[in-house]
Amino acid sequence: MQNTKTRKKGMARLLELAFTRKVLSPLACVLSVISVIVSFTPYITIYYVIRELVAHFNDLSALDTALMIRLGWLAVGGRGRGNRA
Numbered sequence: 001m002q003n004t005k006t007r008k009k010g011m012a013r014l015l016e017l018a019f020t021r022k023v024l025s026p027l028a029c030v031l032s033v034i035s036v037i038v039s040f041t042p043y044i045t046i047y048y049v050i051r052e053l054v055a056h057f058n059d060l061s062a063l064d065t066a067l068m069i070r071l072g073w074l075a076v077g078g079r080g081r082g083n084r085a
Helices: 011-018 024-055 065-077
Strands: none
Touching: 024 065
C-alpha cells in the first residue's frame, strides 16, 4: 500500500513550519523591518554630512561641528555587526 499523504515541498512546507509558531512569525517580520531601517542609517547620515559640507563650502568655519560629530557617530553606530565591508 502506498502512503496517500505526501509531504509538502518548497514554500508550502516553509509556511507550514512558520505557522506552527504563530507568535514568532510576525515578530520576525517586525525585527526584519527594523534591521532594514538600521542598515540604511549610514547612507542617510552620510547624505546629511555631504549636504552640510556643500552648504558651507566657502566658509568651513560656519559648519555645525556638534551636528557633524553626531552624524559621524550615528553613521558608525548604525553600521551594525552584519555589514563588515
